[in-house]
Amino acid sequence: MASPTAPTISATGITAPTYAQVLDYLKTTYRSIYGADTYLESDSQDGQFLGVIALAISDANASVIAAYNSFSPNTGQGAGLSSNVKINGIGRAVSTSSQADLTIIGQAGTVITQGVALDGNNNKWALPATVTIPPSGQVIVTATCSVTGAVSAGVGQINKISTMTRGWQSVSNASPASPGAPVETDAALRARQKTSTALPSRTVLDGTTGAVANVPGVTRYVTYDNDTSFTDLNGIPAHSMAIVVEGGDVSAIASAIAAKKGPGGGTYGTTSASVPDVYGMPITIRFFRPTYRTIGVAVSIKALSGYVTATGASIQQAVSDYVNQVAIGGGPSGTVEWADALTVANSVPNNSTFKLTSLTLWGPDGVGAPDIPLAFNHAASCTPASVALTVT
Structure with a gap:
């Protein structure tokens, strides 16, 4: 039989007596040994000694409860929560740098290697390792600021080429940069873990949302689905989905949508990227960046x-x-x-x-x-x- 001072695990979870209950039990047991008239208030030596013991038991109980709760994503904290969410194939997001979608214009076929653009404050924005300008003469890529933290860049402020490359003619950002973020909080990680469980879901929309949420760097997102035959009040065309995504790489987001969206369903938005579908055929995926x-x-x-x-x-x-x-x-x-x-x-x-x-x-x-x-x-x-x- 468990001690009255010990935690108890039942079908409803784990419970433990409070400090006051533990102290009262110790006093009752002490008096049963030394007499009912034993004085054990906090101004006595014996009373203070029992208080120290009760506090040690109560602290141990709290540690046991914390260890028990750490096995659930709903109640885990810190390193315990970081370990729990690995079962869903995700990890706690580390601090990130600001990102911006840049429009690269130049001669078709130009390959930009380790390209860097500059904003008006001379902050460096690194392009993906290799960028190839397509036949259309322009491509949208996601650049990452070299400085960690919430570095801001308004529309058109990233407009200088730092690493001059033959065939690369201009660079600009049509939307503001997404600010960097600190290390992901427990609350945010719990919310993302809950969304990530939709990845293997039966609902295509939930699976697509979960895939986007799991893209590194994504901080906020929302999905809209117009399954009617008419353009809805938000201007989303019939039989199309619109996803608004803050943070994350353009190509990675488009690839996540392409991998999960249903066949024949359209995508709608002002940002677009050409990526291969599950059959390796190039398709254009569209989504929105938020307007602040x-x-x-x-x-x-x-x-x-x-x-x-x-x-x-x-x-x-x-x-x-x-x-x-x-x-x-x-x-x-x-x-x-x-x-x-x-x-x-x-x-x-x-x-x-x-x-x-x-x-x-x-x-x-x-x-x-x-x-x-x-x-x-x-x-x-x-x-x-x-x-x-x-x-x-």
Whole structure:
């Protein structure tokens, strides 16, 4: 029979007594040996000794529970979670560099080896190891910034050739660079693991989405399927799918879609790449890169006792982080939600030192009502500096 102080594993999972329950058991056992009138409160030597023992047992129980939970992707953490997801053929994403889709123009047949382009700030953007310009005279490839982190590059800012190559005439980026990301968090890895289980699914759409999610460098994505005979409200043609993908290599994404999409189903988007299908025949795959919409926030608070400027900075960072993690297209609601931003602002540490009096969102089309709508291929973007804080 298990000790009353030990963890218990049942059909519903693992449980363990609390510290207070362990301490109470030790006191009861101690008194059964030395007498019911033994004084064991925290101001006694024996009481303090039992408290130390109870804490050691409670800490050991917590470690056992953590070890038990580490075997599930839903509850695993850190290295344990990284080990769990290997069964799905994925791994925790390491910190990445910014990526940009570059349009390379030049003479047909030109081979660019270890090509490098420059932006207006002289940041280097490395092309794939070998790029061959096709008969059309231009090709879209994904370049990676040589500097790790969120290096930004707006439309047309990557426009210089660093490694001069005969036949390579020009380079430009028709869309903003996808910013680099830090090491993948546990929450993000759990979400990706859940999506990755769709790879061997029966549903073609789920399998295609899972394949795209598993492409290295992909940070956000959303899939739309128009199975009707008419163009839908998003402008997606009949019997076509549209996938909006942030991050990842263009060719790798197109190859993932080509390998999983159903026969005869069309793809729709503004970014395209020619890749071989499962039979080795070249096909053109189209998808979208997100269009970033800058979101501004105005927050007004009333400072209470204990308020410090660091608390205000925490509000700005928390609201900015919320906006940046909103799903492409705004998720089910299709919006950056005012209520969610309000909740985040009110949930920062030391929230008892201020009273939030107002919060307003605005976007490219003006002030929200109170939410900010996002088109299906739009992604919200916000920096802490875009969160205007007024303290009274």
